Amino acid sequence: MFFLMATSVGAQTKMDPARATELRSKVKAQSGSTRTITSDFTQYKHLDFLSSDIESKGKLAFKAPDQIKWEYTVPFAYSVLFKNQKLYINDGGNKSSMDLGGSTIFMQLNRLIAASIRGDMFDEAAFDIDYYTLEGHDLVHFMPKDEQFAEFIKAFHIRFGTAGEVDMLKMIEPSGDYTQIIFSNRSQNQPLSDAIFAH
Amino acid sequence: MRFLLTSLCLVLVGCAPYPKKNGFSDLAPVQKEIRNPYFSDMAKDYIYKATVTAFDKSFGGILVVKKLGREHHRIVFTTRMGNTLFDFSLIGETFEVNRIVREMNRKILVNVLKRDFVALTKESLRIEKTYGNGNESLVQVDLLSNKHYYTFVEGKLLKITRVRKGKEKVGFLFSGINDNIAKHIEIVHKNMALRIVLNAI
Numbered sequence: 001m002f003f004l005m006a007t008s009v010g011a012q013t014k015m016d017p018a019r020a021t022e023l024r025s026k027v028k029a030q031s032g033s034t035r036t037i038t039s040d041f042t043q044y045k046h047l048d049f050l051s052s053d054i055e056s057k058g059k060l061a062f063k064a065p066d067q068i069k070w071e072y073t074v075p076f077a078y079s080v081l082f083k084n085q086k087l088y089i090n091d092g093g094n095k096s097s098m099d100l101g102g103s104t105i106f107m108q109l110n111r112l113i114a115a116s117i118r119g120d121m122f123d124e125a126a127f128d129i130d131y132y133t134l135e136g137h138d139l140v141h142f143m144p145k146d147e148q149f150a151e152f153i154k155a156f157h158i159r160f161g162t163a164g165e166v167d168m169l170k171m172i173e174p175s176g177d178y179t180q181i182i183f184s185n186r187s188q189n190q191p192l193s194d195a196i197f198a199h
Numbered sequence: 200m201r202f203l204l205t206s207l208c209l210v211l212v213g214c215a216p217y218p219k220k221n222g223f224s225d226l227a228p229v230q231k232e233i234r235n236p237y238f239s240d241m242a243k244d245y246i247y248k249a250t251v252t253a254f255d256k257s258f259g260g261i262l263v264v265k266k267l268g269r270e271h272h273r274i275v276f277t278t279r280m281g282n283t284l285f286d287f288s289l290i291g292e293t294f295e296v297n298r299i300v301r302e303m304n305r306k307i308l309v310n311v312l313k314r315d316f317v318a319l320t321k322e323s324l325r326i327e328k329t330y331g332n333g334n335e336s337l338v339q340v341d342l343l344s345n346k347h348y349y350t351f352v353e354g355k356l357l358k359i360t361r362v363r364k365g366k367e368k369v370g371f372l373f374s375g376i377n378d379n380i381a382k383h384i385e386i387v388h389k390n391m392a393l394r395i396v397l398n399a400i
Contacts, residue, residue, distance in 0.1 A: 045281040179281030
C-alpha cells in the first residue's frame with residue numbers, strides 16, 4: 001500500500017483523447033488571441049554531473065507574430081532578441097547580431113520558442129505529441145520528427161495553466177540534460193512599446 | 200658596423216629561448232612538479248560566463264567545467280538559454296567528444312579547443328626547467344608536444360604560455376584569484392583571431 005502511494009506521487013498519467021482534444025482547443029483559442037505577453041521567468045539548466053542546477057532569472061517580452069526578447073538580469077545582464085529572422089544580443093552593453101537565415105537550427109528553435117510561448121505547437125507533421133496530466137496540470141510532450149533538430153533537442157515538455165497559458169517549458173537534450181523555464185507574473189495583451197524590441 | 204652589431208644582437212635575442220628573451224634567468228628547481236589549482240576541486244561546479252571572439256564575430260554562452268576524478272574533467276559549453284553546443288570529456292590527455300552541434304563540428308576547431316582545455320585543466324605537471332626574474336618564476340613543462348611556461352608570482356599561477364619556436368602562440372591569463380578560483384580567465388591565440396574570455400558566475 002505504502003509502495004503504491006509512493007509511486008503514485010508525482011506520476012504523470014496519460015490524458016484521455018477527449019480531454020486532449022479539449023485542451024488543444026483551449027490552448028489554440030488562448031494562443032490565437034495572444035498579441036503580447038510579458039512575464040518573469042526562472043531558468044534552470046540541469047546537467048547530470050553538476051551538484052546543482054545553474055539558475056538564472058529575467059523578463060520575457062513577446063509580441064505577435066514572432067518578436068521575442070529574453071532579458072536576463074541574474075546572474076548577469078544579457079538579452080537576446082529574436083526579430084525579423086535575426087538574433088540580436090546585448091551582452092552587458094556589448095551589442096551584436098546574428099543572421100539566422102544561415103542557421104536552420106536556430107531559426108527552427110526561434111519559431112518553436114515563439115510557438116511554445118503561445119502554446120501553439122500542436123503540429124503533428126513536425127512532432128510526435130503525447131498528452132499527460134501531472135499533479136493537476138496539463139502536460140504535453142512534443143518530440144521533433146526532424147532528425148537534425150532531434151539531435152539538438154529531443155523533446156519539449158510544456159505545462160499549461162488553467163486558462164491554457166504556458167507556465168513551464170522544458171527543453172530536453174538527447175543526453176537527458178535539460179533546460180527548464182518557469183514563468184510567473186504573466187500579463188497578456190497589454191500594449192508593449194516598440195522600444196522594448198529595439199536593439 | 201654599429202648597425203651590424205645591433206642587427207646581430209637582435210638576431211641573437213630573437214633566437215634566444217623564450218625565458219631569456221623575457222628577462223628570466225635559470226633557477227635550480229626546488230620541486231619536481233607544479234600544480235594548476237583552478238579546476239582541481241571535485242566538490243565545486245566551475246561555471247563561467249564565456250565570450251568567444253573568433254574572426255571579428257562574437258558570441259556568448261556558459262562554460263561549465265567539473266572535475267570528476269583524478270585527471271578527469273567534463274567540459275560543457277551551452278548557449279545562454281541552455282542549449283548544449285559542445286560537451287567534452289578529458290581523461291588525462293585523452294579527449295572524447297560526447298556531443299557537438301553540427302555547425303561547430305570542424306576538426307580544426309575541435310583540435311584547438313582540445314588543446315586549450317587540456318592546458319586549462321591539467322592539474323599536475325612535471326617541471327622541465329625553472330627560471331626566475333625578481334618575484335616571478337617561470338616554469339617550463341612539456342604538454343601536448345609543446346613547451347608551456349607557467350608564470351607564478353608569489354606562488355600564484357598568473358599565466359600559462361604555449362610557445363613554439365621561441366614565440367608565444369597562446370596565452371592563458373588568470374586574475375581575480377581567490378581561494379584557488381580564478382574569477383577571470385582569458386585565452387588569447389596569437390596565431391589566429393581567437394579569444395575566449397571567461398568570468399566566473
